[in-house]
Structures are given as structure tokens and as C-alpha cells.
Amino acid sequence: MTSSRLLTDLRAVRRTILVANQKGGVGKSSIVAAIAVAVAKRGKRVLVVDADQQGNCTIRDLGVKSTDEGRSLAMTLQYGSALEPVRDVRQDLDVICGGKMLAMAGTVVSGAEQHGIDPRQNLLIALENLVDTVGYDLVLIDSGPGDRALLDLLLQVVSWLIVPTKEDDGSIDGAELLARRYLRARKDGALVELMGMVLFDCNPRAVRRNEETLGKIMDLLDGTGIEPFRSFIRQDKATSIDTRAFHLTPEELIDFSPPRNGEGSATEDSPTKKWSRDPGALATDYQKLTKEVLVRLSAGERAKEGV
Ligand SMILES: Nc1ncnc2c1ncn2[C@@H]1O[C@H](COP(=O)(O)OP(=O)(O)OP(=O)(O)O)[C@@H](O)[C@H]1O
Ligand SMILES: [Mg+2]
Numbered sequence: 001m002t003s004s005r006l007l008t009d010l011r012a013v014r015r016t017i018l019v020a021n022q023k024g025g026v027g028k029s030s031i032v033a034a035i036a037v038a039v040a041k042r043g044k045r046v047l048v049v050d051a052d053q054q055g056n057c058t059i060r061d062l063g064v065k066s067t068d069e070g071r072s073l074a075m076t077l078q079y080g081s082a083l084e085p086v087r088d089v090r091q092d093l094d095v096i097c098g099g100k101m102l103a104m105a106g107t108v109v110s111g112a113e114q115h116g117i118d119p120r121q122n123l124l125i126a127l128e129n130l131v132d133t134v135g136y137d138l139v140l141i142d143s144g145p146g147d148r149a150l151l152d153l154l155l156q157v158v159s160w161l162i163v164p165t166k167e168d169d170g171s172i173d174g175a176e177l178l179a180r181r182y183l184r185a186r187k188d189g190a191l192v193e194l195m196g197m198v199l200f201d202c203n204p205r206a207v208r209r210n211e212e213t214l215g216k217i218m219d220l221l222d223g224t225g226i227e228p229f230r231s232f233i234r235q236d237k238a239t240s241i242d243t244r245a246f247h248l249t250p251e252e253l254i255d256f257s258p259p260r261n262g263e264g265s266a267t268e269d270s271p272t273k274k275w276s277r278d279p280g281a282l283a284t285d286y287q288k289l290t291k292e293v294l295v296r297l298s299a300g301e302r303a304k305e306g307v
Pocket of ligand 2: 029052
């Protein structure tokens with residue numbers, strides 16, 4: 001289906017948030033993993049869909065060992081087969097893996113009409129079925145930086161969009177490009193709503209500069225009635241290296257000490273050094289963002305139900 005054709009099936013999967021920016025390296029995967037783990041820790045059932053062929057969220061952030069490298073999601077898009085998550089990546093957290101099998105998904109999606117398939121409908125139905133069967137309270141979709149056809153399709157399936165951005169002009173341009181795709185999807189009938197934009201990798205002490213960046217974000221959101229998130233994700237290189245080395249979120253890193261060689265599941269290649277002295281501040285940023293997201297989600301879902 002091309003995005004210029006009006007959607008015939010006006011549905012979106014409830015409580016499903018897409019995290020996207022056309023620019024790479026703006027925190028999409030880190031944010032998805034951190035919010036997913038935080039919400040699951042509160043005893044809510046969470047599904048992460050890693051729709052990126054890099055599979056960073058699956059492997060690096062969440063440490064999924066038995067990844068199918070995107071096969072299940074690719075099969076759903078092409079053939080409408082059921083989505084098969086890896087269960088219990090953490091308690092109450094399941095993952096539809098991303099990875100290299102999604103490389104062809106973009107081609108499938110962009111050539112769908114010629115081949116008589118409807119990958120949007122395939123994903124919508126498979127995701128709704130899975131969410132209903134398992135009873136997920138929240139679905140978070142991580143997206144890759146490049147694949148526009150897949151991004152357009154995801155915008156036609158989800159109910160919410162969060163756009164992270166760094167302060168540099170390239171990232172803000174990426175957010176603007178994404179905002180345009182979002183508006184076009186809405187014009188074509190998609191039900192997705194922008195939940196907010198969030199500043200990533202920023203210096204919490206650069207108050208004036210952050211205000212200026214927030215100003216640019218406000219300009220982007222002008223006329224939408226949407227506020228950027230109040231919380232931001234601070235720069236913390238040491239913690240971000242540890243999160244990916246140990247496949248833990250900043251919150252999980254707080255009480256974690258690396259096992260020594262020969263101890264527990266440690267192998268010779270396992271990292272033994274933790275660089276971060278205090279992941280607490282970054283963990284707090286994610287906790288605040290998670291809270292804001294949950295507040296906006298429940299208010300937004302209530303409003304949609306009211307409609
Ligand atoms: N708080 C932080 N401060 C500095 N760097 C960070 C922080 N959190 C994560 N990073 C690093 O920033 C980079 C980009 O983060 P991430 O992979 O989450 O972005 P992304 O938007 O998903 O990227 P891509 O578009 O490639 O999928 C990664 O190398 C990550 O380790
Ligand atoms: Mg990513």
C-alpha cells in the first residue's frame with residue numbers, strides 16, 4: 001500500500017507507541033529498552049517490537065540470546081503469519097526481535113501493491129491478536145533510522161508516536177522529516193497521535209542551550225497543542241557503554257556488579273569492568289520520562305475511548 005492511498009481500515013493498535021526519528025543515533029533504542037524494562041518492573045505486561053534491521057534493541061540493549069534476527073516480523077509483514085515473541089526477556093517483558101531478516105521487509109513493503117499483499121493489514125491484525133491474547137499493557141516499537149517504507153507503515157499501525165532528538169541540527173532536521181511523514185500519514189487517515197518529543201544526550205547543566213533546543217522543538221510542534229516532554233535524557237557516555245556491554249538499562253545497572261571470570265554465567269569474553277560510577281542520575285531521567293509517558297498514555301487512551 002502506498003501512503004498516498006487513503007486507509008480503508010481505520011484502526012490502530014491500542015496502547016502502542018512508536019519511537020522514531022529519521023536520523024540515526026538519537027536514542028530510539030535506548031529509550032525503548034529503558035521504558036520497557038521500567039514499566040515491566042512495575043508489574044505491567046510489556047511487548048517490545050524491534051523493527052530495525054540493526055537489531056540493537058534486541059541484542060545490545062535487552063540482551064536477547066535466542067534472537068530470530070527479525071524473521072517473525074518479516075514473515076508477518078509478508079505472509080500475515082502470527083507474531084512470535086521471545087518470552088520473558090525480563091519478567092513481564094517479551095520481545096519481537098529485530099535484525100538482518102528485516103532487510104528485505106522494506107522491499108516487501110514498498111513493492112506490496114504489485115505483489116498483491118497488504119503488509120500493513122498483516123501487521124495490524126497479527127499485533128492486535130497478540131496483544132489481545134497475552135494482554136499487554138504497553139507495546140513499544142523501536143524503528144531504524146532509514147527505512148522509510150517501513151516507517152510509513154508503522155505510522156499506520158500504532159496509536160502513539162514519540163520522537164527523540166539530540167540538540168544538533170541534523171537530529172532536529174531528522175525530527176522535522178519524521179513530523180512531515182507523521183502529518184502525511186494522518187492526512188491519509190492514520191490514527192497515530194504525536195505524544196511528544198524528547199531531548200536525548202544533552203548536558204543538564206547547559207540550561208540556556210537546552211532551552212534554546214526546546215524552543216526549536218516547540219516551533220516544530222507549533223499549532224499541534226503538544227508539549228515536549230519535560231524530562232530529558234542526559235549525556236552519560238560511561239553508563240551508555242555499560243548498558244550495552246552488560247545488556248542492562250541504567251536502572252538495572254545501579255545494583256549490578258560484573259561477575260568475575262568463571263563466576264556464574266561469565267565467560268572469558270564477558271566484560272568484567274563497569275565504567276559507570278553512578279548510573280543513578282541517568283536512571284532517574286528515564287524514570288521521569290517513563291512516568292510522563294504513562295501519564296500521557298492513560299490520558300490519551302481515555303480521551304480516545306471517550307471519542
Ligand atoms: N545517555 C547517553 N549519553 C551518551 N550516549 C548515549 C546515551 N545513551 C545511549 N548513548 C549512545 O548513543 C548512541 C545512540 O543511541 P541509540 O542506539 O539508542 O540511538 P538510536 O536512535 O536507536 O540509533 P539508530 O538510529 O542507529 O538505531 C549509542 O552508541 C548509545 O550507546
Ligand atoms: Mg536504534
